[in-house]
Amino acid sequence: MKTVLVVEDDIGIQKQLKWSLSDYELVFADDKASAMTQLRRYEPAVVTLDLGLPPDPANASEGLACLAEILAVQPDCKVIVLTGNTDNEHALKAVALGAYDYYQKPIDADVLNIIIQRAFKLTALEQENRALKASSSAQSDIIGNSDAMLKACRTVEKIAPTEITTLLLGESGTGKEVFARAIHKQSQRASKPFVAINCASIPENLLESELFGYEKGAFTGANKTTLGKIECANGGTLLLDEIGDMPLSLQAKMLRFLQERVIERLGGRQEIEADVRVICATHRNLAEMVAAQTFREDLYYRISEITLTIPPLRERGHDIIIIAKALLHKFNAEYHSQIHGFTDHAIQAMLQHSWPGNIRELQNKLKSAVILADNKLIDAADLGLNGQGNGKLDTLRKVRERAETQAIRHAYAVANTNLSKTADLLGITRPTLYSLIDKYRLHDLRHTDHEH
Structure with a gap:
């Protein structure tokens, strides 16, 4: 679930937003200091910000200062400023400072949801564009964005x-x-x-x-x-x-x-x-x-x-599939074939193969597959990888468990077995860390905790 940071000191509006934005995980802050703490901890792509924050709720000075600080720490963050009906001057000033958009109260759940959806969509497009630029910036022959x-x-x-x-x-x-x-x-x-x-x-x-x-x-x-x-x-x-x-x-x-x-x-x-x-x-x-x-x-x-x-192909994750698709396009043109793509079985087999010959091996297997394939989709058997891949993906839960366990153990080692420092390095609270340790049964971490 996508995270939205809500910077708002009015408890009533907090409750209203929690009900209105039920599709998102909301994190709350009621002043500038807590907003910056939550920003660093959760790194949300989207923030809603009430300009009338304490200690100056009647004016927008604290809200505008909070906006500037958020964008200084996280320039790509999309900040949606919430203002009163007659507060156009401050809203325009916020946009000039870099706010993504502004919305005038009272809150209409449908309209606010659309604004937030657009903000997340723009964030995704920007991230994809940066990855594409980075992957092609060195040289078009170098394929991959790992x-x-x-x-x-x-x-x-x-x-x-x-x-x-x-x-x-x-x-x-x-x-x-x-x-x-x-x-x-x-x-x-x-x-x-x-x-x-x-x-x-x-x-x-x-x-x-x-x-x-x-x-x-x-x-x-x-x-x-x-x-x-x-x-x-x-x-x-x-x-x-x-x-x-x-x-x-x-x-x-x-x-x-x-x-x-x-x-x-x-x-x-x-x-x-x-x-x-x-x-x-x-x-x-x-x-x-x-x-x-x-x-x-x-x-x-x-x-x-x-x-x-230069990393071996087996350490480049989904670059394998990106390279395979580029090579397929090349070989289709070279051999006047009309192969449309890969079966799920083939994709899993490619991801699981160790590729001792790296890209040269992938080229050879794909070239023969394009020439010999009987169907419009290349299967694992066409690649000579029939014994690998079962067409099943790991569930997101398993992927998350594996990644979080690895991250916790790494941070724990860097923190020299101090759980408070481990939590700080991971950007989470100590109770959250204890919860994850229990969830993933990492009980050896608790037994050796040294608070020094």
Whole structure:
């Protein structure tokens, strides 16, 4: 049930609103101080505010001050000001300060309900718009609006305009090259080349010539001078993918390039300047490799001025479904198919699968499903996930219990087993916390409470 904070000192009107707004959970406050306490505790999206608050009920000064303070703490809050019949001047002043709307007493339940419904609808639209903007702000190729991905996209926005050397970490198939391209496209080098080389896919004896190029006659078969990937990326961005697989013998030469920004082609003696921004990526744990002396420590610190960890698909929640729908649209166009979507069974199976191959695995399963599916909706069997998902969703009660239990235990640990501090961190009262502890049978929390 949606929460509305009612700031009103008249008990009669409080009772009237409680009856009129029965579709909402109402939280009451009778002055500015209690209003701010309730605002921080419940974070309501909508507030009704009587401007005539004590200690100045005859005028609107305290109500307007309360309005300003509410919007300072929670700028997106929709405040509906309640005024008297002849109080237009104060109502307009409230709107000028940022109130969402005003309503003149006496209260008509139907009209007030419509105003509040519109306020909640606008809040939902604004939240959706912010999520869409955030999810597409870094780069349209990065799909998803999970918290982890929004954080990663904000990091891309911050580092893209700089020249800092970035290390992208993530499991195979998480989209490290997509992130590297996003950094390039938002940088001042966007109009210059983006060149990627996979250090794991090229044999060791060829990798050096691929990176640095070679002069004519440098080795048997070198019939002409050939530019390496570094020179080809001049002015732009070079992605060294799977740099954890770069041979130790080549790491020293790569370190010199990163420090001096000059290269020498194989068989050459001339130093060539290379203006290149370098982004590195790997699925390996480079810190462990440094400890095992299979990766140079000085190179590790040189390439990881900024480290961005890309979350695996299994940790991205409903991003899986968003990505699947985007890929389905792409493959429909590519294979001239007319698949309309997914069955509930397929959606549950995708959400429950661990996706060890991440987005690359999802792409492969969807591509084959689009080609082979017999129906207009893709089922779990079409995805090869027939043993997963039963088409049943967890009830909201189970989801809430799991989330609240996790939040309480986390806050309890942060508060060092002090229940009063735990309640403060969670924004609830201590009796409410005790009630939740009893409800979810977290009795070990009570037995070890230390009030210090």
